[in-house]
Amino acid sequence: MKIIVTPIVLIIAANFLTNVNYPHVYQPIVIGITLSIAGYLMEVAILKKGTFWISTATDFVISAFFIYILSYFFPGAYVTVGGAILTAALLTVIEFFVHLWLIKSGRARK
Numbered sequence: 001m002k003i004i005v006t007p008i009v010l011i012i013a014a015n016f017l018t019n020v021n022y023p024h025v026y027q028p029i030v031i032g033i034t035l036s037i038a039g040y041l042m043e044v045a046i047l048k049k050g051t052f053w054i055s056t057a058t059d060f061v062i063s064a065f066f067i068y069i070l071s072y073f074f075p076g077a078y079v080t081v082g083g084a085i086l087t088a089a090l091l092t093v094i095e096f097f098v099h100l101w102l103i104k105s106g107r108a109r110k
Helices: 002-016 026-046 047-069 081-105
Strands: none
Touching: 002 026, 002 081, 026 047, 026 081, 047 081
């Protein structure tokens, strides 16, 4: 689910936020897949019943950092710090509910 939702959120952010610009469709898709993999690995390493807020906050920080830094590797891509923070906030809202579901369903147990 994450591997589909994350690139879609990045494409939406690129279309609606003036401080997030990806001139080619593949750029937010590559960044989204990278974020999905990093997010999954963080969930496996950190997420459990007592670390819900830490995991969610870590997702936000890592997402903002990756969005901002990885955008420099693509020609013509432009993302400001504010754009990276807003996009990461959108992703974090989704992750909030995913983390709740993972914990409540018992899939986040160690």
